[in-house]
């Protein structure tokens with residue numbers, strides 16, 4: 001068999017293959033060792049306790065809050081929460097449904113608050129006549145609130161809660 005290979009390349013190739021197989025075996029046996037259940041489960045599985053390949057009932061999506069009441073901001077720089085429905089609002093490179101109402105020119109008809117002055121400034125502080133590209137994709141910063149139960153307790157305190165009281 002060996003005689004059929006020209007140039008004796010075969011030996012080197014075979015040893016490479018053997019090396020790869022040995023490495024794979026080491027990896028596999030390592031995996032088997034750590035999965036044998038003897039070691040304590042340190043990190044909870046992202047998939048939960050159910051077997052990952054089984055069919056699961058998917059919990060319903062939480063409902064967005066759409067009561068049209070503008071929420072107080074928790075700190076001055078917070079992007080205000082979107083208090084209305086945005087289902088089906090297109091936000092693409094060609095169309096921005098949000099700006100149909102929130103653009104300066106359209107606020108009189110829509111009654112929507114105008115995007116703030118910061119939304120006209122490019123990254124060098126230069127004020128433009130229209131929304132700056134870095135503020136174009138509104139939902140990168142503005143989100144809706146949902147009725148979801150908080151996953152963890154929230155201990156946020158307003159800045160006014162600190163310092164000397166009058």
Ligand code: HEC
Pocket residue numbers: 067068069070071079080081082083084086089091097098099100101102110111112113138139142
């Ligand atoms: C049909 C018009 C309309 C469209 C489209 C629209 N909005 Fe609004 N938006 C309003 C109005 C009116 C308000 C004032 C509160 C209310 O009535 O819901 C508002 C309020 C807001 C607020 C709260 C501002 C504050 O100071 O509290 C944010 C944030 C906002 N909209 C973001 C968006 C984003 C992001 C989109 C696109 C996904 C969008 N809006 C699309 C009309 C619109």
Ligand code: HEC
Pocket residue numbers: 076077078079080096098099102113114115116117118119131134135136137138139140141142
């Ligand atoms: C990079 C983050 C970011 C993006 C993108 C962005 N915003 Fe904002 N927005 C903010 C922040 C932060 C504030 C509050 C401070 C301020 O005014 O700059 C704000 C404020 C606002 C307000 C309140 C203005 C006021 O005077 O009360 C409206 C309305 C608004 N944004 C709408 C929009 C719309 C519509 C878009 C998309 C065209 C958009 N924003 C994109 C961060 C963003």
